[in-house]
Amino acid sequence: MTELSGRCLCGAIAFSGDADIKMMANCHCSDCRAATGAAYGTLVFVDPSEIAITGQPKVFKHVADSGSAMEKHFCPNCGSQMFGRNSNRPNVMSIRAGVLDQKDAVKPAANVYMDSRLPSTPIDPALKAFPKMPG
Ligand SMILES: [Zn+2]
Numbered sequence: 001m002t003e004l005s006g007r008c009l010c011g012a013i014a015f016s017g018d019a020d021i022k023m024m025a026n027c028h029c030s031d032c033r034a035a036t037g038a039a040y041g042t043l044v045f046v047d048p049s050e051i052a053i054t055g056q057p058k059v060f061k062h063v064a065d066s067g068s069a070m071e072k073h074f075c076p077n078c079g080s081q082m083f084g085r086n087s088n089r090p091n092v093m094s095i096r097a098g099v100l101d102q103k104d105a106v107k108p109a110a111n112v113y114m115d116s117r118l119p120s121t122p123i124d125p126a127l128k129a130f131p132k133m134p135g
């Protein structure tokens with residue numbers, strides 16, 4: 001288990017918990033790039049029951065290319081992207097690595113949606129790489 005905590009830019013949304021990190025990946029999909037405004041999003045997947053959230057994130061719902069109903073949870077005040085949910089995986093939530101306090105806990109195992117990456121994005125050849133989302 002890993003102690004995780006973090007907050008949005010303005011502090012209105014915060015979270016903490018002792019979580020079992022299921023997976024960690026850099027996602028280069030166009031949805032993550034648009035949502036974060038960054039070259040890619042690093043996602044930390046945990047069980048939502050292990051994370052306590054204070055404040056009320058705003059939820060944007062959209063449909064991914066896989067057909068899954070996706071949710072992006074963000075601070076309505078400062079706009080920080082915080083969490084993601086996928087209708088096909090109700091027992092999993094993602095936390096955007098950029099809002100975590102535990103910098104050393106962020107160790108992505110893979111790059112996913114490599115097909116959609118910005119050509120200029122540096123890629124660690126030691127990590128697994130998938131053209132889309134595996135499995
Ligand atoms: Zn905020």
Ligand SMILES: [Zn+2]
Binds near residue numbers: 027028033041113
């Ligand atoms: Zn993505």
